[in-house]
Amino acid sequence: MTELCHEQSRGLVRQQTLTAGTVSGDATTRARDTPFRDLDHAREALIARLTAGLSPAALRAALADWLIHLAAAPGKQLELASLWAAHARSLCAYLGQIGLGQHALPDALGVPAPAVPR
Structure with a gap:
């Protein structure tokens, strides 16, 4: 009986919505x-x-x-901080080589990241 009432109320709401949309269709x-x-x-x-x-x-x-x-995960935070520091060192070394006119790829940037076990 409750479902029937909900259905009926939804039907009325739909009917009212459609009627409201039809009446104010031009304004919409x-x-x-x-x-x-x-x-x-x-x-x-x-x-x-x-x-x-x-x-x-x-x-x-x-x-x-x-x-x-x-x-x-404090261990993961330390791992990411260590990785960031290594990459920062490599970037500084690379920028220093560019400043001296030597263009060499740093070791850390040439090595792919280790696979994450899942």
């Missing part, structure tokens, strides 16, 4: 054609291109999840 069409709506549409299209169609909220949630896991 006019609102859709304004430059303000075009600006919103352009912004949404840009965000879709930048995020490859993924929801920005989903990307933020994934980043937050990754940061929470990283914050709870």
Whole structure:
């Protein structure tokens, strides 16, 4: 009986929505054609291109999840800090060689990153 009431109420809501849309159809069409709506549409299209169609909220949630896991793993933090220091040293050495006119690829940049066991 509850489901029937919900169905009936949803039907009434749908009917009211359709009626409201039909009555104010001209106003809705006019609102859709304004430059303000075009600006919103352009912004949404840009965000879709930048995020490859993924929801920005989903990307933020994934980043937050990754940061929470990283914050709870001090060993991984030390590993990443050590890797950053090694790459910074290699970059400084490479920039120093460029300054002296020698263009050599540093060792750390020529070695691929180790595979992560999963």
